[in-house]
Amino acid sequence: MAFFLETLIGGLMAGMLYSLVALGFVLIFKASGVFNFAQGALVLFAALAMARFAEWLPEWLGIADPTLANVLAFIVAGLIMFVVAWLIERLALRYLVNQEGATLLMATLGIAYFMEGIGQAAFGSDIYKLDVGMPKDPVLMLESVFEGGILINKEDFIAAAIAAVLVAGLTLFFQKTATGRALRAVADDHQAAQSIGIPLNRIWVIVWCVAGVVALVAGVIWGSKLGVQFSLATVALRALPVVILGGLTSVPGAIIGGLIIGVGEKLSEVYLGPMVGGGIEIWFAYMLALIFLLFRPQGLFGEKIIDRV
Amino acid sequence: MAREIGDVILDLRNVTLAFGGVKALTDISFDVREHEIRAIIGPNGAGKSSMLNVINGVYRPQQGEIVLRGEHFTKMNPYKAACAGIARTFQNIALFKGMSVLDNIMTGRNLMMRASIPEQAVRLGRAEREELAHRAKVEEIIDFLEIQHIRKTPVGRLPYGLQKRVDLGRALAMEPQILLLDEPMAGMNVEEKQDMCRFILDINDQLGTTIVLIEHDMGVVMDISDRVVVLDYGKKIGDGSPDEVRTNPEVIKAYLGASH
Numbered sequence: 001m002a003f004f005l006e007t008l009i010g011g012l013m014a015g016m017l018y019s020l021v022a023l024g025f026v027l028i029f030k031a032s033g034v035f036n037f038a039q040g041a042l043v044l045f046a047a048l049a050m051a052r053f054a055e056w057l058p059e060w061l062g063i064a065d066p067t068l069a070n071v072l073a074f075i076v077a078g079l080i081m082f083v084v085a086w087l088i089e090r091l092a093l094r095y096l097v098n099q100e101g102a103t104l105l106m107a108t109l110g111i112a113y114f115m116e117g118i119g120q121a122a123f124g125s126d127i128y129k130l131d132v133g134m135p136k137d138p139v140l141m142l143e144s145v146f147e148g149g150i151l152i153n154k155e156d157f158i159a160a161a162i163a164a165v166l167v168a169g170l171t172l173f174f175q176k177t178a179t180g181r182a183l184r185a186v187a188d189d190h191q192a193a194q195s196i197g198i199p200l201n202r203i204w205v206i207v208w209c210v211a212g213v214v215a216l217v218a219g220v221i222w223g224s225k226l227g228v229q230f231s232l233a234t235v236a237l238r239a240l241p242v243v244i245l246g247g248l249t250s251v252p253g254a255i256i257g258g259l260i261i262g263v264g265e266k267l268s269e270v271y272l273g274p275m276v277g278g279g280i281e282i283w284f285a286y287m288l289a290l291i292f293l294l295f296r297p298q299g300l301f302g303e304k305i306i307d308r309v
Numbered sequence: 310m311a312r313e314i315g316d317v318i319l320d321l322r323n324v325t326l327a328f329g330g331v332k333a334l335t336d337i338s339f340d341v342r343e344h345e346i347r348a349i350i351g352p353n354g355a356g357k358s359s360m361l362n363v364i365n366g367v368y369r370p371q372q373g374e375i376v377l378r379g380e381h382f383t384k385m386n387p388y389k390a391a392c393a394g395i396a397r398t399f400q401n402i403a404l405f406k407g408m409s410v411l412d413n414i415m416t417g418r419n420l421m422m423r424a425s426i427p428e429q430a431v432r433l434g435r436a437e438r439e440e441l442a443h444r445a446k447v448e449e450i451i452d453f454l455e456i457q458h459i460r461k462t463p464v465g466r467l468p469y470g471l472q473k474r475v476d477l478g479r480a481l482a483m484e485p486q487i488l489l490l491d492e493p494m495a496g497m498n499v500e501e502k503q504d505m506c507r508f509i510l511d512i513n514d515q516l517g518t519t520i521v522l523i524e525h526d527m528g529v530v531m532d533i534s535d536r537v538v539v540l541d542y543g544k545k546i547g548d549g550s551p552d553e554v555r556t557n558p559e560v561i562k563a564y565l566g567a568s569h
Contacts, residue, residue: 173429173430176432177426177429177432178415178418178419178429178436178439179426180429181408181412181416182416182419184412185408185413185416188404188407188408189406191367191387191403192403192404193405194387194391195367195387195391195396195397195403196391196396196416196417196419196420196479196480196482196483197391197392197419197483198388198416198419206426
């Protein structure tokens with residue numbers, strides 16, 4: 001039982017991180033109808049910026065305190081993501097308003113490769129260590145309940161907490177502020193939103209900025225776990241099944257989808273893995289996504305698409 | 310009536326709009342005076358909606374221009390139109406379906422919101438005050454349209470007639486000078502039509518809003534409009550008071566001659 005719980009919690013933690021990347025997809029899709037293939041590249045780019053500035057800033061400014069350096073690096077990386085968001089809207093999306101979905105998808109694919117390239121040109125292509133001072137030591141919990149207690153990675157725990165706070169914050173922002181209302185309006189109906197004086201361009205910049213910040217948080221957390229390296233961009237591919245599962249248009253869907261996949265991966269690996277020789281973790285999510293595509297293409301929480309004939 | 314019809318506020322000059330080889334509007338000119346109710350009528354496919362979409366900037370005419378309060382617009386777009394005080398409703402209701410009635414109407418206040426995003430995020434003084442002030446205004450509109458009982462309902466769940474009312478409410482929230490109504494009574498039953506007529510007349514009378522109205526059904530329009538433009542096959546075939554239009558032989562031919 002303790003082992004089961006341990007696996008379950010480990011899965012939830014990993015799932016929270018998937019959710020974070022998936023959230024980036026959902027935010028942009030909801031607000032602009034663009035399936036943003038560049039979300040993974042954004043994660044990589046943000047993590048690279050963070051890792052490099054955390055290294056450069058202390059050198060340039062002579063900061064000795066690593067926490068201060070990290071905070072400054074985070075702010076600088078955040079600002080960079082704002083600029084990136086603005087540039088993407090200004091240079092690409094603005095000219096693609098009202099185009100086919102496939103066109104927009106190709107555009108984001110282009111943006112993805114461009115970002116990966118320019119990220120590595122600017123920040124180098126080595127593997128960087130990103131140490132944001134997260135405790136790496138495991139902790140034992142519930143020792144009184146189970147024999148031997150449950151072993152939890154403290155780092156995972158903090159990461160999941162950060163992700164949860166971010167998601168809660170974004171949800172509140174979307175539900176309770178005037179800008180959030182405008183964002184939801186644009187997501188529902190572009191034309192009507194424009195006709196009541198909501199500026200699409202500005203809204204898109206805001207959405208990409210938010211997606212950029214989400215990417216930054218995801219990049220920092222993943223980066224401090226795995227090191228900042230090119231493979232971070234493929235984290236987005238891991239989040240793809242999450243989006244299919246949860247529904248492309250649903251923020252709660254992204255979160256719950258991420259948790260289901262995180263838990264499913266871990267549990268199936270541990271309990272079914274030995275029977276088929278392991279490796280389930282690699283394909284489990286995609287298998288689940290495939291089943292969903294066959295039987296419930298709109299995902300768990302997505303809007304059902306009914307075409308009028 | 311207390312309102313007095315003023316000078317020309319909106320002037321359309323020689324507007325021609327084509328989609329590929331199909332001419333939707335051919336050389337159409339007419340004006341709209343301040344505080345009046347101006348109707349555009351015509352049989353199906355006459356170009357009424359195209360006309361409204363030109364005024365609103367959704368379509369850009371190949372020829373002609375729009376003069377709004379003396380200002381010339383050749384490149385209008387819906388956002389600019391909104392900023393210039395033009396609000397509209399939609400024939401096929403384009404509400405934000407997932408949002409409540411209240412939120413839908415609140416979006417109409419967007420142009421008047423001044424607080425910055427960080428202020429909104431932490432609900433600092435100004436953002437909060439602003440939100441409350443706009444909320445009060447929106448509640449007035451909700452009272453006016455008699456939809457208090459559905460304030461918190463997501464609009465996607467409302468019956469058609471009520472959705473039309475919310476659509477009108479959202480446009481009203483912009484406090485527009487000119488209100489464009491795209492078939493406000495389409496698909497309604499008699500009672501709903503009467504309600505809608507009353508709202509339109511009250512808006513015009515109490516707020517002085519200039520109203521440009523498209524309608525397929527001649528009967529209602531003739532009762533509430535000051536002047537009527539008649540379109541047929543993208544051409545203007547009549548323009549004048551309801552009585553003038555009613556007796557215009559070309560109009561009679563278009564309405565009775567065409568089977569629709």
